Amino acid sequence: MAIETDRSSWKLANPNSPRQISVLACLVALLSYFAAWLGGTLTVGPHVDWPLWLGNVVLVSILLLVSRSLWPIVIAAAYAAFVVNDLLAGLTIRSIVLLILSDTCEVLTAAFGLSYAFAGVPRLNSVRALAKFFLFGVVLPSFAGTFFVPLAVHGSYWVNWRIGFFSEAIVCLTLMPAILGWFGKRPTQGRESRTNPLEAAALIAGLVVVGYFAFAAPGRYSSETLLYALVPFLLWAALRFGTTGVSSSAIAIAVLAMWGATHGRGPFIESGSRHNVLSLQLFLFFTAAPFMVLAAIVEESKQASEQLFRSIFENAQIGIAYFNITSQEHISNRALHEMLGYSGEELSRLSSGMRLSLRRNALLERNDMPNSSRENGTLTNMSNTSFGATAAFLLPTRNFSCLGTPTASRGTFSD
DSSP: OOEEEEGGGOGGGSOOSHHHHHHHHHHHHHHHHHHHHHHHHSOBTTTTBOSOOOHHHHHHHHHHHSOGGGHHHHHHHHHHHHHHHHHHTTOOHHHHHHHHHHHHHHHHHHHHHHHHHHSSSOOOOSHHHHHHHIIIIIIHHHHHHSSSHHHHSSSOHHHHHHHHHHHHHHHHHHHHHHHHHHHSEEEEOTHHHHHHHHHHHHHHHHHHHHHIIIIISOTTTOOGGGGGGHHHHHHHHHHHHHHHHHHHHHHHHHHHHHHHHHTTOSSSOSSOHHHHHHHHHHHHHHHHHHHHHHHHHHHHHHHHHHHHHHHHHHHOSSOEEEEETTTTEEEEOHHHHHHHOOOHHHHHHHHHHHOOEEOTTOOEEOOSOOOSOSSOOEEEEEEEETTEEEEEEEOSSOEEEEEEOSSEEEEEEEO
């Protein structure tokens, strides 16, 4: 069974003193300035087009992770960083005002829309949730915020509008789910949670190597056929890491693709600069979108399986207990509570008192077992089998037999 940890409840995300609020404002300003600066450096062609604009998405992600009462402070800190970056970039006051107006439309549309649609931090664990996120977090904010951008730059209004729309939509579709997945709520599952970082590192390392030769390597080393080699990595990310994994992988691909295009390498340098920018944007958008849908379908399937298991677990006519040795998680069903006369909290203390430890050779050992009492059982029999270690505990009213694995133990009770 999975349990959720809320990493968005950090003390910094909900400060309750002027000092903490000041620290939060400084961090937001630094992150916003870095995001704006990075977006300005990733330009393509002589027209200095921005294929991706990162600042607004970082700001919206922070707003969704903090209390709404802090939104004015966070927005003011971010906008101050944006203005400083624009002034250093040499933009006119008129252009800065129009860009801030565009940022305001996009940020408020996304923040209020996603807060209304999800009643909190978005979790893209179903196709329906992904559809709501796509509408309120990708399409509407990008559409609302892009109308003022072409007025602040030179060139054709609709060409600039098209580039601006996709620059916002791509980042909303990729970077925002990654940030919310990294710092929001997520399930943890004992042993699997320890192996995921290593697996994620292997995924990103392989993706970066293939992406480098596909987008950023010198001409004699690069090959457009390697674009197809990205598909297995994106499938890996979707099936194993969900929407957070797909969005993180898409970010790695986007950075490599834009770096290659900026330096005249990769598959997006053959035609006119404006056409190259649109081709790059469409490639990134339609690379991420299908695998995001696949990841949402996988997450939805896992949820349905989990709900089915919980239904069977809770409605079973026999007493069942589950104890995860790694995470110390204890779950027991209603039938077990009625059989033993213990509440769930009392059985949780009982499992903690047993302090079972399963070694690599699957042997179950006794460690500081207390005497028999209402809250603690007595170890009466222990054996090792080919499929694991088993032990029997004598409780005041029932016998408890336990099958242990390296990660968890499950038990049934009988007279």
